[in-house]
Amino acid sequence: MTKKQAQQPSQMQTLTRLLKYVYRVSPAALIVSLVSVIISAAASVVGSLFIEQVIDRYITPMLKQKSPDFGPLAHAVLLMAGVYAIGLVANYLFTLLMMVLSQQVQKQIRNEMFTHMQRLPIAFFDQNEYGDIMSRYTNDIDTLMQMISQALPMFANSVFSVVFVLAGMFYLSWQLTLVSLVVVLLSLGVVRYLTGKSSYYFDQQQKTMGTVNGYNEEMLNGLKVIKVFSHEPEAKADFDRYNDQLRIASSKANTYATILFPIMGNIGNLLYVLIALLGGAAILAGNIPLTLGALASFMQLSKAFIMPIAQISQQLNAIVLAIAGARRIFQVLDEKVEVDDGQVTIEEKPGVKNAWQWKLPTENGFKYVPVKGHIVFDHVSFGYVPGKQILHDISLEAKPGMKVALVGETGAGKTTISSMINRFYEINSGTITYDGIDIKDIKKDDLRKSVSIVLQETHMFTGNIMENIRFGRPDASDDDVYQAARLARADEFIHDLDDGYETVIDGGGGDLSQGQLQLLSIARAMIADKPVMILDEATSSIDTRTERLVQAGMDNLLAGRTSFVIAHRLSTIVNSDLIIVLDHGRILEAGNHDQLLAKQGYYYELYTGKKEIQ
Helix, strand or coil: CCHHHHHCCCHHHHHHHHHHHHHHHCHHHHHHHHHHHHHHHHHHHHHHHHHHHHHHHHHHHHHCCCCCCCHHHHHHHHHHHHHHHHHHHHHHHHHHHHHHHHHHHHHHHHHHHHHHHHCCCHHHHHHCCHHHHHHHHHHHHHHHHHHHHHHHHHHHHHHHHHHHHHHHHHHHCHHHHHHHHHHHHHHHHHHHHHHHHHHHHHHHHHHHHHHHHHHHHHHHHCHHHHHHCCCHHHHHHHHHHHHHHHHHHHHHHHHHHHHHHHHHHHHHHHHHHHHHHHHHHHHHHCCCCCCHHHHHHHHHHHHHHHHHHHHHHHHHHHHHHHHHHHHHHHHHHHCCCCCCCCCEEEEECCCCCCCEEEEEEECCEEEEEECCCCEEEEEEEECCECCECCEEEEEEEECCCCEEEEECCCCCCHHHHHHHHCCCCCCCEEEEEECCEEHHHECHHHHHHCEEEECCCCCCCCEEHHHHHHCCCCCCCHHHHHHHHHHCCCHHHHHHCCCHHHCEECCCCCCCCHHHHHHHHHHHHHHHCCCEEEEECCCCCCCHHHHHHHHHHHHHHHCCCEEEEECCCHHHCCCCCEEEEEECCEEEEEECHHHHHHHCCHHHHHHCCCCCCC
16 A cells, blocks of 8 residues: 555454454354354364263173163263254354354445545545555455355364364373374474465465456556557556466465365374274273273264364465455555644534635634635645655735636646645645635635535546536535536536436446536536635536637636636636746746736747647
8 A cells, every 4th residue: 555565464463453353343243153163163072072982881782782772872872962963053153143243344344444535635545546445345355254254263163173172082092192193293384384375375366456456447447548549459468467467376375275175184084094003903902091982982083183173274274365355454444544633614604695704713712704715825835755846835825706827737736736725635834824724724624615626537426417416515406406507508418418407327427428527517516606616627628619608607606706727728717817827836927817928928938829738
């Protein structure tokens, strides 16, 4: 994500944090599941120990009787069946609880991630691919669900099974138990090597999957550009390269994971045969005081000893994969939210429609200042990264109701200046005041409530046109929506649609043209009716004829309110009260249209066509 990724927590730290998270979601379910796991594992071992009693106390004596009584044997078998039934019920219970718990955790994590991301600074989304972020919502959370619902309960069951089986084996014969432990300890080297390899490649798999998703998202957004420039072969080649990296990581991870279980299974078979040979020979030689029933029970336990170890090894891979996903999720949750130390809020004046005032805390209560839209940049400097300045000593004043135009080549700092007003980024030095109040003292939500913005890249939400326009002010009436659409000159094309304002569009805009989407975006800003308006090349996607229609509506919209207009077409800003000409983050010229033409400087050359805005 950021530089903090270089200091990643260890797997144990991540697992501990994840378990604490699961416990916090539903402690009762986790505790009952743990108790059920213990009962299930204990029932399996007790059932194996019953074999000794059945053989030595019932079957062997009955073989010596001419008329054996099967009643005691049947009673013992029923008792053993009851023990196994308890284990079965406990197994069903913890499986069911963990499945439900996994869904609860999945829901909780998604809610927390989404809520947290709403509070992250714009810089976070500038520095991370959307596809990679989405991969954390899908693939990484899915791995957590698989771990909680399957891997974790099976791992816990296997661990307790090993403990109880080992205790039962020591109870029957410590000599044969030592033999079993030697075999198992020799196999742990193989287990450690294979789990270490699978752990590394599962982590790589999650990272490369995020890269693939990010690349897919980028290519889908730029599909038209790819087709225009016939860049399909190059795009396919890059995708093949990323996809191949994912294939290699996944193949190696799953190879090391799947080869482990058969290896441990064969070691279990080897131990079973070894115990049968050594145990039988020791009994015949009289070296170990072990009965036939005890040997049968021990052999059963030795088989049950290896299988849980194999399952532990196998489930470790799923847990390691989930830890890799959890680490990526926690990286998002650990990202610092926007710094907001502001105390000043905004509210509507009582009884006055569309009139706002700042509410400033004072020693004796509150002070109210009318919202006029007086914005002043005082020696402002800013850089996205330390040591690389984008804005250099910017000073400008936008008095209430002024239309301020920002002109300059791409990269001159026009959009960056507008982003400072909303506090999308924090300035490095200088001050920005809004009606005499330092914007750092204004709560960000309240600051942004006073500013409306129309971006060059439009974005609509899935829903009808009415809902998309009303997004600017949710409590707006239908008449307000119609009025905003008329001012934006969007009303005409909306009525031409089959369903008019009820026409449903998706996030991509459906069948609407880019110009039509821009008109809807302008209407959305109009209905918001904010004291300050920012137009970031808002008419760049509108043809010349539509632009003339919109300009009249825009003039009505901007009348009486402070506005910042960024435009490549100088014809749209000739009536501005103040035109700021920028170059590489510095102000070259400032004045109105006539004043700048009289200077015959940079703006004059742009307007007369001697220079072009790149």
